Amino acid sequence: MRLFVALDITDEIRSRIQRFVEGVSGFAPDARWVSPESLHLTLKFIGEKPEQSVEEVKTALLSISSGPLEIAFRGHGFFPGPKHGRVFWIGVEAGPQLPALAAAIDNALAPLKIPKETHAFSPHITLARTGAPTKRKQVGSLNSGFGRLQEKLSAFSSPEFGSMTAREFFLYESKLSGKGPRYVKLASFELA
Secondary structure, eight states: OEEEEEEOOOHHHHHHHHHHHHHHGGGSTTSEEOOGGGOOEEEEEEEEOOGGGHHHHHHHHHTOOOOOEEEEEEEEEEESOGGGOOEEEEEEEEOTHHHHHHHHHHHHHGGGTOOOOSSOOOOEEEEEEOOOOOSSSOTTSTTSTTHHHHHHHTTSOOOEEEEEEEOEEEEEEEEOOTTOOEEEEEEEEEOO
């Protein structure tokens, strides 16, 4: 089973992001766009685990202690950077409680031989991915995966998608298929 831990987003924010994507996706037609129902804020990617380990993961996540989180969604960007963008994302702003929650999850899962993160937590919501550019489609050119999208976005102000209070997080299974991944909630954990 392919597992990860994430926060869900409200339907209102999901709808605003969906309208934004509908307006800009035509500028990167070769990108793989995330379906609206799959939008989430990843806290920890666990990876492939045998089905029998799910109960251990759930038990470890029950030990997490954190209160509700205030989160705002605004802006956008590209990973690893604008000139070499392969992932297009929406920005997430929150206080120090959000990275603290991600670190607590990382620490709680470490005894299960789930490797700890090596990079700093960078909260975002992935909207689209594109492959590495070929020699014919040079990085940063308007013909590369996100080149035209970047050009169009530079003419607009930074979008605002709203804010929410997260009161729980989830353990998800990612089921891969030819139509893209489908995410199934396996368990929820209250942030109280």
